[in-house]
Amino acid sequence: MVYPHLYYRFQAVADKAVVPLLYEGRAAKLNINKYQIDKGFDRLAEPLSEYATKDLKKKFSTITQIYESQQVVEEIAYDISKHFSKKLGKALVLRHNLLLPKIETAIRYQKYFEGQNQP
Numbered sequence: 001m002v003y004p005h006l007y008y009r010f011q012a013v014a015d016k017a018v019v020p021l022l023y024e025g026r027a028a029k030l031n032i033n034k035y036q037i038d039k040g041f042d043r044l045a046e047p048l049s050e051y052a053t054k055d056l057k058k059k060f061s062t063i064t065q066i067y068e069s070q071q072v073v074e075e076i077a078y079d080i081s082k083h084f085s086k087k088l089g090k091a092l093v094l095r096h097n098l099l100l101p102k103i104e105t106a107i108r109y110q111k112y113f114e115g116q117n118q119p
Contacts, residue, residue: 024083068105077112 012018041060045053059065066072084096100106 064101068102068108070108073105073108074112077109081113081116 009018013020041057045056048056067076080098098106098109100109
């Protein structure tokens with residue numbers, strides 16, 4: 001029987017084979033005004049049939065849809081930028097990874113970060 005060699009992350013960091021990873025979750029603080037959303041949705045769905053209205057409501061009712069919206073992307077991107085500017089200052093440049101559910105959303109973040117001068 002062959003056993004794989006175990007090389008734990010903490011040992012790899014101690015050996016300087018890898019650099020330590022820092023995970024910091026960031027999320028927008030959303031205040032959802034259900035009344036406003038429902039009112040706007042009803043206005044948009046007015047010309048639709050009952051079936052089409054239900055289908056549309058189903059498609060846009062997930063939290064993922066909310067977090068992919070341009071306004072939320074900009075809010076989270078601003079928060080990330082502000083956080084790291086305060087934490088690291090201008091002297092230190094590090095690589096950062098941002099994990100997102102879709103490539104389209106990642107492109108929105110990239111455009112935001114590329115287009116900003118300061119947070």
